[in-house]
Amino acid sequence: MARILTMRKALSEAFRQVMEEDPTVIMMGEDIAGGMGAPGEQDAWGGDLGITKGLIGRFGPERVLDTPISETAYLGAAVGAATAGLRPIAELMFVDFMGVCFDPLLNQAAKFRYMFGGKTKTPLVVRTQIGAGFRAGAQHSQCLYPLFAHIPGLKCVIPSTAYDAKGLMIASVRDDDPVIFFEHKVLYDSVSDEVPERPYSIPLGEANIVAEGDDVTVVALGRMVHFARTAARQLAEERISCEIIDPRTISPLDEDTILESVANTGRLVVVDEAYPRCGFAADIASIVAEKAFRDLKAPIRKVTPPHTPVPFAPELEDAWLPSPEKIAAAVRESVKA
Amino acid sequence: MTGAVHAIAMPKWGMAMDEGTVTGWLVREGAPVTPGQEIVEVESTKAASALEAREAGVLRRQVAAVGEVVPVGGLVGVIADADVPDAEIDAFIARHAKQAAETGDAAAPQPRRVQAGERWLNILEAGTGEPPVLLIHGFGGNLESWSDLQSRLAENWRVIAFDLPGHGDSDATGEDWSLSALAASGRELMDALGIEKAHLVAHSLGGAVAIALAKAAPQRVTSLTLIGSAGLGPDIDGAYIEGFLAAKRRKDLKPVIARLFSDERFVTEPLLEQLIRMKRIDGVEPALRRIAAAAFPGGRQALDLRSAVSALPMPVRLIWGDADGIIPAAHAEGLGRGTILTGAGHMAHVERPAEVAELVRELVAEAERAPALVRP
Structure with a gap:
């Protein structure tokens, strides 16, 4: 039976179900149990935003491991555990901190299957928070997923709804390759939708057509999907119909759904919260320019932040982010062209 | 009196929906609309979709503002010709508001899970009168496919729709997926709900399930209405079954589901x-x-x-759409009472609920009038 859940609750439920079904699934991260073994304090917190609350009580400290503040150490341990038969879910609070532990992901986990001729599996999920909007400053607000999508061998998942979050998380844990799962911190509690109680999985590499439309294809990820929907409502009043596509995973990428949509609309607006240079928006634009040039009736538009760090001042942070208004303006320009 | 005034009402997408939120107007007040044009976007907990104009005219009024929650059947907007005076539109809206206040807001029935044998089954009950009516859906379907028919029959009786094992929100666990196992689930559900005897209304694969149930336990089935039923001949659209199993995305499923209906408008994005x-x-x-x-x-x-159907002691009626592309209506021949609905597809109960409800009523009344004819 389906209930309305927040993305936070949907993810918690996914963790519980995958840990129940498979005893090799373990969790690792800083404060995910809630305080390094101090009696009476365990489970007080459940991660820095409380997503893993309740898991240590249910599955015990052998499967829910609080780690020292050494991302290099526990990410390395997680990669090793994955190759040795476990299915670790490692939480790294903010993607912004990934720099300190990049080698185990970039040069180890991502390469094993290829370098060992397919004889090694690395069923690892690394969860991490992305996104601006929390007034958390330049070092806690980035959307660094393009860094990971750049590396062959890593799968990259960016859910936009509670339903997708649960189904994609279950699929990620069951996947035999390393998956980086990017959770937008603003969406944990601001998004809620219908989520089935039973486990289900959404295939990685399958875009979702969020809304069907005829005039413009709008590709967006994570929080930007919601901004695109708001923009599409404004535009509908102006009789401009948007087809919104949420790729859900950017590696693997469902190119076909995007190209089919552009073949129908002839116009493309890509919305992304990541930095613009060598980013996701540029990638989608290049694919469409290369493979669907003759379908295009107007130049491709990108709506991204400027190529600067995320500002700390609230007014500047808001101005920095893409917005429904900026998306609507880009769509109007595309239609006019 | 000038031209007609038409309501745009909050639709009911499934039995459990009792309200929806207006999320965006696609047409400005005063703008002309044509039949089929999308007018307003609506979101329920189940789905989000646009409501289309049924009539040509002018969108005279956006009654519900963006963000407003409107009960099912409540007025969302008004379409009328341009020359209908504003006073008449106001009166129309006032009449609607008065009616809504009088009928009150009875909460829609909600589905629940019931243990029936080894499996938990998802059921939706509506209505109260005896005798109970049990609705059994077809392959790949779920209890919501009965939505319209169930609410009609629930005016008179306690009507229970359930998800077959492996479907909807019922358990998909267990080893035995034979027809007799599915029929046993139906009987176990009746046991769990304390139902001694019921009228069965069943569609497609559910029809074969109902026949098997009635054959195994004739004393528990008072009448049997079979709509586009399986089990009555060798033919079935194998491409439908294969296509349904293979489809992973809405766009792949769309042409498959379209085979079920004669009218494509029933193939909605929320359904897919x-x-x-x-x-x-x-x-x-x-x-x-x-x-x-x-x-x-x-x-x-x-x-x-x-031969099992011919030997059943209770009244049986077959209903078939003559445009059924899944199981041919010819399978009804030679089995006694049959009604062909001209123009209906495989989902006759969805496409023509009023006529199907009337046929069920007739059969139920007859079976209740003449219990002596029903051998134990």
Whole structure:
């Protein structure tokens, strides 16, 4: 039976179900149990935003491991555990901190299957928070997923709804390759939708057509999907119909759904919260320019932040982010062209 | 009196929906509209979709503002010709508001899970009168396919729709996916609900399930209405079964589901999304494959229940759409009472609920009038 859940609750439920079904699934991260073994304090917190609350009580400290503040150490341990038969879910609070532990992901986990001729599996999920909007400053607000999508061998998942979050998380844990799962911190509690109680999985590499439309294809990820929907409502009043596509995973990428949509609309607006240079928006634009040039009736538009760090001042942070208004303006320009 | 005034009302997408939120107007007040044009976007907990104009005219009033929650049947907007005076539009809106206040807001019935034998089954009950009516859906369907018919029959009786094992929100666990196992689930559900005897109304694969149930326990079935039923001949659209099993996305499922209906407007995005979501649940697709392998191997029907139907002691009626592309209406021939609905497809109860409800009423009344004819 389906209930309305927040993305936070949907993810918690996914963790519980995958840990129940498979005893090799373990969790690792800083404060995910809630305080390094101090009696009476365990489970007080459940991660820095409380997503893993309740898991240590249910599955015990052998499967829910609080780690020292050494991302290099526990990410390395997680990669090793994955190759040795476990299915670790490692939480790294903010993607912004990934720099300190990049080698185990970039040069180890991502390469094993290829370098060992397919004889090694690395069923690892690394969860991490992305996104601006929390007034958390330049070092806690980035959307660094393009860094990971750049590396062959890593799968990259960016859910936009509670339903997708649960189904994609279950699929990620069951996947035999390393998956980086990017959770937008603003969406944990601001998004809620219908989520089935039973486990289900959404295939990685399958875009979702969020809304069907005829005039413009709008590709967006994570929080930007919601901004695109708001923009599409404004535009509908102006009789401009948007087809919104949420790729859900950017590696693997469902190119076909995007190209089919552009073949129908002839116009493309890509919305992304990541930095613009060598980013996701540029990638989608290049694919469409290369493979669907003759379908295009107007130049491709990108709506991204400027190529600067995320500002700390609230007014500047808001101005920095893409917005429904900026998306609507880009769509109007595309239609006019 | 000038031209007609038409309501745009909050639709009911499924039995459990009792309200929806207006999320965006696609047409300005005063703008002309044509039939089929999308007017307003609406979101329920189940789905989000646009409501289309049924009539040509002018969108005279956006009654519900963006963000407003409107009960099912409540007024969202008004379409009328340009020359209808504003006073008449105001009066129309006032009449609607008065009616809504008088009828009150009875909460829609909600589905619940009931343990029936080994499996938990998802059921939706509506109405109260005896005798109870049990609705059994077809392959790949769920209890919501009965939505319209169930609310009509619930005016008179306690009507229970349930998800067959492997479907909807019922368990997809267990080993036995034979027709007799599905029929046993139906009987176990009756046991669990304390129902001694029921009228069965069943569609497609559910029809074969109902026949098997009635054959195994004739004393518990008072009448049997079979709509586009399986089990009555060798033919079935194998491409439909294969296509349904194979589809992973709405766009792949769309042409498959379109085969069920004669009118394409029933193939909505919310319906397709609901079915895709059902197929993603752990265990559902393997269960559906095993059901299909047992009932429809190689694109043919495995079970011939014609002689069983002829031998049933209770009144039986067959209903078939003559445009049924899944199971041919010719299977109804030679089995007694049959009604062909001209123009209806395989989902006759969805496309023509009023006529199907009337046929069920007739049969139920007859079976209740003449219990002596029903051998124990």
